Amino acid sequence: LTLRILTYPHEPISTRLLIGVTFNILVQKTMAVDEESLPAFGDLQISENLQGWGPSEIPDGFKDMPFQPFSKDTRLGKVADWCGTIYPDSKLKNRYTVQYGGGAQYAYYHDEDDSNFQLATSGKDSRSGSFRPRYRLPFRMRRGGQFGPGWGPGGGRGGPVGGQYMSLGNFGGRQRRYPMNDRDRMAMQNQQRRGGQGWQANRRGGWSGGPGGNWRQNPNDYNRRMNRQPKTASVQVKEDWTLLDELEFSRLAALSLPSVKEPENIMECGAVKFYDKTYDAVTTRNEKPLVRFSGVVHAVTTTEDPVIQKLARESKGNVFCTDKMAQAIMCAHKSIDSWDLIAIRIADKLFFDVRPDSNFDLVTVAETAADPPNEEPGHINCPEKLALEATFINLNFPQQVLNSVSLVSKMSHKNRLNNPFIDADDKEEAEKVASVGYRYRKFDLGGNIQCVIRCEVDAALPETAGQEPKKKNEKIPPPRFACIKALNEFDHRYCSGVNWRTKLDTQRGAVIASELKNNSCKMYKWTVGAIISGADQLKLGFVSRVNPKDTSHHVILGVQDFRPGDFAQQINLNIDNSWGILRCIIDYFMKCEPGQYLMMKDPNKPTLQIYSLPANAFASDESDDSSDEEPVKKN
Known part of the structure; x- marks a missing residue:
């Protein structure tokens, strides 16, 4: 106000003073306002969240309000398009638009009608333009590759849905493709192995899908991969078992024991027959049916073997096991399925044994396959x-390929006995027993470890049949033994297999390579067993189903023989590493206190778990078995 008064210098001084006093009085009256009439600030209400960050309650104005989800990578680049209708962009149309209302939360539901009937949209979000291919082909090039049947530069000849995951045409001499994930890449490789028309390289450029040649051609493969369940353990771990250690397979694979000497044959028992050479000429054209063996095949564990008990009393060694147990330990780092063994420490001796009611002796199928069978039980x-x-099959095939006339009753060692698991006076049982030779061999693993392994051989080679000494003082040459095993084909459509009936005679190497990929652990075990038993040959039979849907009838399609040492090099088996793993496991249990321990392969991890067991860990199982057998004996 003072400035306003001073801006009128032409007025008299009295007038200017009067105006100033008047304005001053008005200002004082204006400022003198009652405080009650002024607006007051109320108490603030703050929702405190003691358990987290942010408000704990939803305001009433925002309850039951539809929510439009969004993603941080959504491109919100177009707020308003004023010239879109005048100058439309056909290439990038709806690329930066917001798909508002496309979600299922904005679907309309008709509630006035019956409660069981409703009208709603499909609920599928409309496809965003950001996921569409960045480059589009001219109309003349859209026939090839991903856009359907026909020829196209870089697209190749495709079926109705062929090639839609691969070719995008040729841009500057360089083919562009969709990025494939691991699932699509594995499906493409499996399709190539099967020899199908899909995913095959085309001479005119690009990859051709073929008639329906995409990875969705066989939806069962996709369903098996997506519905694969975690594997179960071979034995249920109880609460009173104590976990001592977990041995990782990466550590076991780095071990080596190259200084294992030739074993000592302590004793040889049993009798084997000669191999029938006529089975070497079996092919897919003159296949032979698999005959069921009606005899008796013994599966005796370590602690029930009378010969091992005798050798333990005589202190012939301090570690005792069978060849199957040694195979499982020496090839543990190659196994996928769960298995378990029992280790018993008695004084200064160690016994490996099998748990009662165990599936340890079962032969696995497609254990190491990339896509193993995962059907319902x-x-x-x-x-x-x-x-x-x-x-x-592996119980019947080794007995069928033997010569039923000739019999090797005398083993090469001076300490030879008949079958130790049968009664010598019972002639009927002796005639029905299977042809198996038992060789008790002692291996010096160093560090005062003498490992006695009961090895098995299935047949004697016919080269030694009928050989007689030319001179009186000349000794009879010892027989040459062989281990006989069988690979079985159940359905070549599983595990990217090869059809044996079309490939076995012409491409036997491809069949063996496929079996090595799907059953590498099993073939490693058989090779190790042939080496430690001292067999001169390992014979592999190829047995297949007559009908893929019939599991009771099989045929023999061929037999292949190998030298165990040479075959180990061909399949990349490091026998020094196998001996190192066995020595490591033995050293671990030798350092433990006398007692009972369990060694189990984890079903879902490449580790070997070792548990300490109570004194009567499996006594209940044995008592149940004995109680079940008592009523049978009384009757």
């Missing part, structure tokens, strides 16, 4: 039934 191709089928 009731299916004929479930893992449990496939293991029983493979075990049945």
Whole structure:
């Protein structure tokens, strides 16, 4: 106000003073306002969240309000398009638009009608333009590759849905493709192995899909991969078991024991027959049916073997096991399925044994396959039934390929006995027993470890049959033994297999390579067993189903023989590493206190778990078995 008064210098001084006093009075009256009439600040209400960050309650104005989800990578680059209708952009149309209302939360539901009837949209979000291919082909080039059947530069000849995951045409001489994930890449490789028309390279450029040649051609493979369940352990771990250690397979694979000497044959028992050479000429054209063996095959564990008990009393060694147990330990780092063994420490001796009611002796099928069979338990191709089928084949095939006339009753060692698991006076049982030779061999693993292994041989080679000394003082040459095993084909459509009936005679190497990929652990075990038993040959039979849907009838399609040492080099088996693993496991249990321990392969991790067991860990199982057998004996 003072400035306003001073801006009128032409007025008299009295007038200017009067105006100033008047304005001053007005200002004082204006400022003198009652405080009650002024607006007051109320108390603030703050929702305190003691358990987290942010408000704990939803305001009433925002309750039951539809929410439009969004992503941080959504491109919100177009707020308003004023010239879109005048100058439309056909290439980038709707690229930066917001898909508001495309979600299922904005669907309309008709509630006035019956409660069981409703009208709603599909609920599928409309496809965003940001996921569409950045480059588009001219109309003339859209026939090839991803856009359907026909020829196209870089697209190749494709079927109705062929090639839609690969070719995008040729841009500057360089083919552009969709990025493939691991699942699509594995499906493409499996399709190439099967020899299908899909995913094959085309001479005119690009990759051709073929008629329906994409990875969705066989939806069962996709369903098996997506519905694969975690594997179960071979034995249920109880609460009173104490976990001592976990041995990783990466550590076991780095071990080596190259200084293992030739073993000492302590004793040889049993009798074997000669191999029938006529089975070497079996092919897919003159296949032979697999005959069931009606005799008796013994599966005696370490602690029940009378010969091992005698050798332990005589202190012939301090570690005792069978060849199957040694194979499982020496090839533990190659196993995928769960298995378990019992280690018993008694004084200064160590015994490896099998748990009662264990599936340790079952032969696995497709254990190391990239896509193993994962059918339901009731299916004929479930893992449990496939293991029983493979075990049945490996019990009958070694007995069928033997010469039923000739018999090697005398072993090469001076300490030779008959079959120790039968009664010598019972002639009927002696005639029904299977042809198996037992060789008790002692291996010096160093560090005062004398490991006695009961090895098995299945047949004697016919080259030594009928040989007689030319001179009186000349000794009879010892027989040459062989281990006989069988690979079985259940359905070549599983595990990217090869059809044996079309490839076995012409491409036997491809069949063996496929089996080595799907059953590498099993073949490693058989090779190790042939080496430690001192067999001169390892014979592999190829047995297949007559009908893929029938598990009771099989045929023999061929037999292949190998030298165990040479075959170990061909399959990249490091026998020094196998001996190192066995020595490491033995050293671990030798340092433990006397007692009972369990060694189990983790079903889902490449580790070997070692548990300490109470004194009567499996006594209940044995008592149940004995109680079940008592009523049978009384009757």
